[in-house]
Amino acid sequence: MTASANNTHDERLPLKGIRVIDIATVIAAPYCATLLGEFGADVLKLEHPDGGDALRRFGTPSNRGDTLTWLSESRNKRSMTIDLRTPEGAEVFKSMIARTDVLCENFRTGTLERWNLGWDVLRQVNPRLVMLRVTGFGQTGPYKDRPGFARVAHAMGGIAYLAGMPKGTPVTPGSTTLGDYMTGLYGCFGVLMALRHRDLTGEGQFIDAALYESIFRCTEELAPAYGMFGMVRERQGSSHNDFAVPHGHFSTRDGKWVAISCATDMLFARLAQAMSRPDLAAPHTYGEQEQRLAHRHDVNEIVRDWCGSLTREEVLQRCYATDTPAGPLNNIADIFGDRQFHARRNMVAIDAPDTGEQIIVPTPVPRLSETPGSIRSLGPKLGEHTEEILRELLGMSDAEIAELRVRKAI
């Protein structure tokens, strides 16, 4: 585990000068703002005065009453409370939008329009605005008004159907928020392109991102194979053997798991060598992928027996020695003990303000050689920066701010 609060590279942050308003909740659209914030954008998190973003209550509680997910994923953001449903709140919001580059939202379709804060209104306020709109099903189409959560999006997008033992119950594909993060990534990619277009032409636009589409887009040749041959891919269990054998998860003598994937004959030859069974890769046995595919049960059985006869460490050392693609199925305890995670500083421990807790969070990905991202603060307290933002951005006086408070607009 790496220690020490992250060093800052403020002067080198590549998105310095970009202002982002995040009125979204939980992970999908907010994660886009998190990414932009890591690389220097000034991210203003606007939250409802009554409880704020639901992410504050999602996951393991911190001593401060919010959660570890909040502290980690709202990194670098400043929090301001505002009730967009009050007329005063809506006016303040529009004044802020006039001074903003990017807006991230993920209300259900039609919500902002109902508050008279839809794209048509906001583009009048700021024609250069880039607006990311994330929903479960997108801004158009027959399902657009349905409530959309990542689990439903995983199911709709086709990935849940594929995870699990053949004919067994489909399982969660590793993480219930996978689709949220992936949509944050696609959304951020769209925002950066739209900013580029805006810089060149002065013209803003909105990005319509749907959770289910982010998932479906990453299903490789699932659609073409059905379209051309009518092949319906089914759940694959722990091995994906449509094209390559062995290619899956195998348990070791000490009750742990390894992943081995031999996509080519050369890689299988290396595995056979690691197993001290070079005969397995001979032309008359299993040297060719076609032979292994035809005898996948036998081949998998041989590999399973071999893995079961050794500890995880022994299996992996033998695989690494012959350059066979193999690795551990790490749990988080394994990850904390791993040299590669340490060497790459994939985690950093940061003292959370007001909690007395040290929070270990993942560091920014990707790694830029000249202008790296950074974590400058953890998730803020609700409304921690309300007055600071109103003064700095809108030049408001104490009296004006007090008036907004009286009217419960902030």
Added chain:
Amino acid sequence: MSATATNSGSTDSGSARPLDGVRVIDVGNFLAGPYAGTIMAEFGAEVIKIEHPQGGDPMRRFGTTTARPDATLKWLSESRNKKSVTCDLRQPEGVALLLKLVAKSDILIENFRPEAMESWGLGWDVLRAANPRLVMLRVTGYGQTGPYRRRAGFAHIAQAFGGLNYLAGFPGETPVLPGTVPLGDYVASLFGAIGTLIALRHAEQTGRGQIVDVGIYEAIFRILEEIAAAYGLHGVVREREGSGSFVACPHGHFRTRDDRWIAIACTTDKMFERLAAAMERPELASAELYGDQRKRLAARETVDAIVIDWVASLDRKEILDRCLAMEVPAGKVNSIADIFEDEHFLARSNLSVLQAEGLGEVVVPGVVPRLSKTPGRITHLGPTLGDATVTVLTELLKLNAAEIAALREQRII
């Protein structure tokens, strides 16, 4: 199988695209890294794929085969919009050719093992000398640094290493694949594309390029919520959740009477109240029973059993109609056959139909995300090997026919 949307992601096929004028050289193989080039190409970048003259990218032969020996369906779909130029980087003349291309480009994508490029004389110092504004995206299993950097790293291995595969499956049982094998390739490429666009912006403002370094494992690790924080603080090791979730109940996959599956996600008490109403069992959401998430989590087996029984008593369509009438977050667990029938996929043009040379129609996923003014589009599917070699060498590098013939003669291209 029902009809699908026609043509590409955008109907406005002549509109400006945000990456028009950006040139990308892609020397990678398979998906991790090259997919960043694919999505940039959808939005207007000119992506020149450099392939070995003998056989090219192995992805041409990986996946479901077609009548064309140079193109699997995976290749056709995921090399969309790219141009193919053959060039042998293991020969000095090939290296010289690549450097000339790099000098005229904005971005270079590669995913060889660390130090492979260096061993061919294509290290960062050389590339930067050829083009100081170059942005270089390097994607590998474990990243460019650290003790494991030279290990063979495929998506499957890197996902397992990053902590995702351990979490898929039933508690205490075999960990399964998290749905799609190259998920890590896609996720790493998305991070890579974001880093590349940020670095491109910086290069255009300052004239200085840089390296974007992505390990597939860390791209996966980055999106696992609070798993690190919870272990660090409380020693909690997250385990497999089966089809459910530790933080909410009911939240999972349920089998219907007609032997199909649906997903239900009652993240909040309000959602459960709606489900109880859909089940015509409003009392379930009362304060004495299961109205509170903590009570549901404490009695999750009982609550899940009630939902399992209810879902199993009706066909999928009926269950979904009832859930959706009450606005319960629920949906089909779609197979690809379901997806092809789905009116929403159709309405959003998520399935694009393109012509592939010699194969007829191929259905591929449309462009994501959707930009209102400058949408992406699919202009063509994965190219034949070397389809743009002569064009690029002639038009971009101003080589004449004799020079190109000489390169062919020496098997450089």
